[in-house]
Amino acid sequence: MLNRLRFLLPLFLLTACVQQGAAPRPQAAMSGGVVSAADPRAAEAGRTILRQGGSAADAALATMVALTVVEPQSSGIGGGGFLVHHDARSGRVSSFDGREKAPDAAGPTWFFGPDGKPLAYDEAIPGGKSVGVPGNLRMMELAHERHGKLRWAQLFQPAIRLARDGFVMTPRLREALIDTKHIEPTPHVRSLYYGPDGQVKPVGSIIRNPELADLLTRVARRGPDYFYTGAPAENLVRTVTTARRPSLMTKGDLASYDAKERQPVCGEYRRHRICGMGPPSSGATTVAAILKQLERFDMAALGPRNPTTWHLFGESMRLAYADRDAYLADPDYVRVPVAGLIDPAYLASRSSLISPDRTMASVSAGTPPGAIRVTAAASGEVPSTSHMVAVDAAGNVASLTSTIEGVFGSGLTVDGYFLNNELTDFSLAPEQNGAPVVNRVEGGKRPRSSMSPTIVYAPDGTVRLAVGAAGGPTIIAQVAKVIIGVVDWGMSAEAAVALPSMYLRGSRLLVDQGSWLEPLVPELKRRGGNVTASKLGGKLNAAERVGGVWRGAADPRSEGVALAQ
Secondary structure (H helix, E strand, O other), X not given: OHHHHHHHHHHHHHHHHOOOOOOOOOOEEEOOOEEEEOOHHHHHHHHHHXXXXXXXXHHHHHHHXXXXXXXXXXXXXXXXXXXXXXXXXXXXXXXXXEOOEOOOOOOOOOOEOOOOOEOOHHHHOOOOOOOOEOOHXXXXXXXXXXXXXXXXXXXXXHHHHHHHHOEEOOHHHHHHHHHOOOOOOOHHHHHHHXXXXXXXXXXXXXXXXXXXXXXXXXXXXXXXXXXXXXXXXXXXXXXXXXXXXOOOOOHHHHHOOOXXXXXXXXXXXXXXXXXXXXXXXXXXXXXXXXXXXXXXXXXXHHOOOOHHHHHHHHHXXXXXXXXXXXXXXXXXXXXXXXXXXXXXXXXXXXXXXXXXXXXXXXXXXXXXXXXXXXXXXXXXXXXXXXXXXXXXXXXXXXXXXXXXXXXXXXXXXXXXXXXXXXXXXXXXXXXXXXXXXXXXXXXXXXXXXXXXXXXXXXXXXXXXXXXXXXXXXXXXXXXXXXXXXHHOOOOOHHHHHOOXXXXXXXXXXXXXXXXXXXXXXXXXXXXXXXXXXXXXXXXXXXXXXXXXXXXXXXXXXXXXXXXXX
């Protein structure tokens, strides 16, 4: 009985934290470190590493591995991610690219059907062709080499214990299993998540994943090369090449994968430096554009409940997303005008298109300095993913976003973990109006992402905020919203994280249904906006430094928590 209670107690605590409203929950605060993650068990894994003397990077990486176990529907070693890191001693900000890549055999018609036309997005997801070469473990290796303190193997121990000893089925995981139809019903999946009656196990069930525990134990002992060149690589390739819509991935594709340290992208908003992940992420440039285009408006005086605030936010988002769709892609394949996209003069010219009392009739991409005119096309990103933030007692900060793309990725599992469907983040149609799109499929290319791990520096140069989110292309809008909340409205990170969201989907602006933002819809429509209410939810995680004290923040609409060291 006591053993059963030991497993169930985290569920009771977790369920009590999941709220449909936007009321902030108590913050974790201390002069030492903090971890914020989308699952309490993963956050505890990161805190354990901090207490063992690990760095912020160590804690974030251990959290990511633990999420493979307890939040398999969203992220993990079967996918990829981006990490933005602040080094307290040097003050340097760095960023690491662990984005998945297409097999070398992939090409523009990768997602074409027998009729010679691009598949519908939902058709492209299930099976092998949607799977990109996973990048998270290589990114973990690179970041650990640069900023780790503990041994490699030590970072895996919390996740190994969770997989071996078991964890509690949560409401969010159970709901995802019920709602997702493309999961391959392998014996592994059936034994793990389903009862003898064929139904998803109830909330509170203990889930043990010995297959994943064995894999993590071997990777911990042998290192990442084992994952990319040993038996796990063979198993992965066999899985994707024998699945429905079989891939042409080879062991060579895995063996040649490399994570990259890339130049972070830093913009400025009201004397705060906003640093994030550059291409192939579209996060940093688009967040920077949304904010800078709003800088000429007195957002502080307008406040969060003014319809003009959200009208301006929506208009700025429309402009920034248009540029995103036109120019952002893998910089190893496409010349991305990063400097031009965040150029203050260019963004001032874009901002001049925004009126506080009427909606722009149409929006198209601009021509930033250094740009070559290209064809805009949106990709099919969907809401999923997971973000985590870790800060250690020395003041090092790690902001990490990890994903397998859609819920349960491709639906394929191997060695106890789910494989991504990241290649559907490419534009499935390689051309539009006869012209090539920048984010088309190409061999070895990394698809564009909206993941936006971000670190915000106060005017005095100290770290003020680290933040990121889940939710596909909504991530960018969520992160920008939090920064406005903290910088303009003087909110705590926890209060800013809890704000309702607005997001652009095609030509429509969506606002959080059931939130205090929904009653503003008629006024937004009066200004000409194509605005509707929709269930957007939220899964943000953050940490802020106030008066020398670090405080963690987690979205009250999620199962996430923030834990002090």
